[in-house]
Amino acid sequence: MTDSDASPSFRLAYVPGVTPTKWVRIWNERIPDVPLTLVPVPAADACDLLRSRGADAGFVRLPADRTDLSAIPLYTETTVVVVPKDHLVTAADEVSTEELADEIVLHPLDDVLDWERLPGRPAIERPATTADAIELVAAGVGVLVVPQSLARLHHRKDLTYRTVSDAPTSRVALSWPEEATTDQVEDFIGIVRGRTVNSTRGRAQPQPQPQDKAKSKDKAKGKGAEKGGGARRTSSAGKPVKQTKPSAGRPGARRGSGGAQGGKGRKPRRRS
Template sequence: MTGSEASPSFKLAYVPGVTPAKWVRIWNERLPDVPLTLVAVSVAEAFDVLREGGADAGFVRLPVDRTDLSAIPLYTETTVVVVPKDHVVAAVDQVSTDDLADDIVLHPLDDTLGWERLPGQPAIERPATTEDAVDLVAAGIGVLVVPQSLARLHHRKDLTYRPVTDAPESRVALSWPEEKTTDLVEDFIGIVRGRTVNSTRGRAPAPAPAEPKAKAKAKRPETGGGARRKPAAGKATGRNPRSGGSGGAKGTKRGKPRRGRS
């Protein structure tokens, strides 16, 4: 038995904004003997980490190159604009991209929305990361349009956010190398998809212990060779009730014979 077989483990990558805690908790309940290690990765490096074996599976943002990676789309995020609390946008429930026409809209290099045309006014240069862009919003340099989970991840007390109704959306998926769809990967897919522990999909559950055979019922003793059971009181015994006694032959009449008619 190899070392990996003796002590299996599972590495799960995740990009910023994804919170894997719920799935990790279920994994630990179902597979307590298989430790799960979380690997935080950037959006840009996530797929290389999977291809190079740095993680068995990972939560990534679409699109995924299906040439060598498998993916299961999980959910689509709401897109929001992050603004200072005293910004005019903070006074409304939601905005459109047209409402941002006069604002400098920051476009970080790790943007996950894939804009065809960025709304608003362009900044002089692009921030390196979303976190850097949030700092610039707090400094009053511009606004930032991101998936809601990233706005929550980089939340600051002096900032707020509102939904943008017509902006591109980011989709989160579970991905893994197609040629490495192991039993443990199947187990994790089952957890993410909400399968029960006894589901027939994925790794087969352990066989249930055999139930003990029922004990054979004790046979009643044969009546032909054993003692007769005493009949209950008041029940017929098969004798003629007019016989008056016991031990007579069947069909023999007892008592006075009737006299013939004269």
């Protein structure tokens, strides 16, 4: 089989913490003849992967270098601090960065938060990955501030997390190369944005066939005849029934069974 004979495919990259399951399911239901391939990629490498055409589109984290890339921001994540379950932080539902001033706050090399100033005290050495930082938190070495999805991704029974009210946040966006906005990319944009099959952007809708147009005209004529009231009413014997309009009341006319005004034309009843 040559490349031209091969079935097309759609490659979707995604960074840690993003769960594309729902969108993949809709794609498979809506476009079953085009297989979708998932491409996991570290957050720091996602944009370069798209530029090199390693994927047709992908979920990336912002801020990021979006040179030559289009992007649609989808949602912003809550930022949390990961701590041991018996940590003092767990006494509250929410903390601030000031309350972490005395803590060793781990800052892994793959951190996705855009810090202006890191909270707490720095560790002697930066962990290589978020997964490594989680292991250090479990060992009691420090705490870790990350987007909530990463805290869930690296969930452990001996750890928990709390919201950090004033920490920077991470936004997730759908991105793709500007010069490669294909029909498949448009289809996936429509899925992510919740469009129906008939409203997917960039796809022409089917035009009615000539016979369908004729049926529509006949139907319209039928409705017009009903509204015009042109049909005559007939009796059970098939003869036309004369339709009369109700007469307007005349001044001085009596109501009831008397009929004409003043009882004119009525014969006197004979007495027995």
